[in-house]
Amino acid sequence: xxxxxxxxxxxxxxxxxxxxxxxxxxxxxxxxxxxxxxxxxxxxxxxxxxxxxxxxxxxxxxxxxxxxxxxxxxxxxxxxxxxxxxxxxxxxxxxxxxxxxxxxxxxxxxxxxxxxxxxxxxxxxxxxxxxxxxxxxxxxxxxxxxxxxxxxxxxxxxxxxxxxxxxxxxxxxxxxxxxxxxxxxxxxxxxxxxxxxxxxxxxxxxxxxxxxxxxxxxxxxxxxxxxxxxxxxxxxxxxxxxxxxxxxxx
Amino acid sequence: xxxxxxxxxxxxxxxxxxxxxxxxxxxxxxxxxxxxxxxxxxxxxxxxxxxxxxxxxxxxxxxxxxxxxxx
Numbered sequence: 001x002x003x004x005x006x007x008x009x010x011x012x013x014x015x016x017x018x019x020x021x022x023x024x025x026x027x028x029x030x031x032x033x034x035x036x037x038x039x040x041x042x043x044x045x046x047x048x049x050x051x052x053x054x055x056x057x058x059x060x061x062x063x064x065x066x067x068x069x070x071x072x073x074x075x076x077x078x079x080x081x082x083x084x085x086x087x088x089x090x091x092x093x094x095x096x097x098x099x100x101x102x103x104x105x106x107x108x109x110x111x112x113x114x115x116x117x118x119x120x121x122x123x124x125x126x127x128x129x130x131x132x133x134x135x136x137x138x139x140x141x142x143x144x145x146x147x148x149x150x151x152x153x154x155x156x157x158x159x160x161x162x163x164x165x166x167x168x169x170x171x172x173x174x175x176x177x178x179x180x181x182x183x184x185x186x187x188x189x190x191x192x193x194x195x196x197x198x199x200x201x202x203x204x205x206x207x208x209x210x211x212x213x214x215x216x217x218x219x220x221x222x223x224x225x226x227x228x229x230x231x232x233x234x235x236x237x238x239x240x241x242x243x244x245x246x247x248x249x250x
Numbered sequence: 251x252x253x254x255x256x257x258x259x260x261x262x263x264x265x266x267x268x269x270x271x272x273x274x275x276x277x278x279x280x281x282x283x284x285x286x287x288x289x290x291x292x293x294x295x296x297x298x299x300x301x302x303x304x305x306x307x308x309x310x311x312x313x314x315x316x317x318x319x320x321x
Contacts, residue, residue, distance in 0.1 A: 002284060008276060050286045057268065064271045078275035084284040096277065116266055237265055241270035250280035 003091055004028065004048035005083045006066050007076040007239075009035065010106040011042045018042050018074065023027050025069045028062045029053055036088060038095040041102050044070055044103050045091055071239035075110045077102065078241050090212075093162045094248065109244075113237035115188075115216060119179065119202035120231040128170050134167045135160070170186045172201045175230070182223060191242065205242040212238060 006027070011018045015037045027033040027046030035042045044066070053059065060081050065172050067078045085091060095102070170200070176194055179202065192204030208216045 005278070050284055055286055055300055064267050067271075078270070080273070080275040080277050080279075081271045082274075082286045083278050084286050085282055086284065092283075129298045163297065210258050231260060232252050235266045238266075238270060238271065241274040244275050248279070250282045 002050055002084050002086060003045045003088060004031075004063075005072050005079045005085065005091060006033070006044040006046070006063070006093075007078050008095075008102045008106065009042040009044060009070065009077075009150075010075040010103075010110065011035075011037060011040055013040055015042065021073055024068070025066060027066060028059055028217055034068065036092055036095065038092065038099060039040045041095060041099065041106065043091055044076075048084055054113070055082065063200055067239050075106050077105055077109065077244050077246070078239050094250070097250075098246065099247055105244060105246055109207065109240040111210050112240060112243075113210055113213055114240045114242055115206045115208055115234060115236035116238065116242075117202065117204045117206065117220065117235075118196075118200055118233040119175075119204075120199050120233060121201055121229060123198040126171075126229060127164065130167050130171055131164055134164050169195070171239055175227075176202055179223060184214075186212050186219055188212075188216065189243065207240060207243050 004027070009018060009022075015035070017036070019034050022033050022035040022044050025033045029048065031046035031048065033044055033046045035044055063081045067076065123166050171193060176192075180190075183206070186208060189207040190204055192202055195201055198202040206216070217234070220232055224232050
């Protein structure tokens, strides 16, 4: 029977307790969840017949439910959805071959929650404010061109556009710097992308100590109050999906 | 309006969840992994709905913000 792998688990030598907890959770498609162990790490798996089920959004959501339930009591590294192997032996081999990497990563996420934060603005509205500021600073055409022609007018327009884009980017950089500085009081590990699109100026994930959860949420609330023109989209707490840094090619 | 906001939040949470489950976590590839068909279709669907999050949020900003007191 094929096996679907859900998560790597830190067992701290308490394999019986892990067994009890894991077997009380239902796997996807109503399967029985169970744990396999190697030294201080375990892995949660269940039977899965890939030819029998249609892979769907609902199945992926149910898979996430299993990981969520596991993470409520255990330190876990989620496995990407759809990882199916032929037997328990292969799962055990994966566990032993990658023991150190799993262990190090588990230590990094122990007692921590992941939060997602997207900062969104209305690009047109915000860039309009910046535009009026930029346009108030006259461009000295003589500095760039010796005489005025259709071409120079075109190039001046291009230059204005470039200056606006530059000013928008600088404005975003300052905002992100301010947000990062503000959240540094919580001291989370973080990863983020700037200007994911014209409207999403920050797409970040934060790894926050469980006992700092309320402080983190309050800090985001405070940022919301300070920035009326930005929308802060906070999600979580999540199992530490984004702080798993293991890729295995077998 | 409130109900609409709640619906949007629920949609966004599901999108965030799918993004994590499909794109993140321990990645195991190679001959030992059985290829599960149709996962690409879930990815594709996710990409399509992700673009709608932005639109949804933008609409929300333009519809809600004007009624809020300016600081």
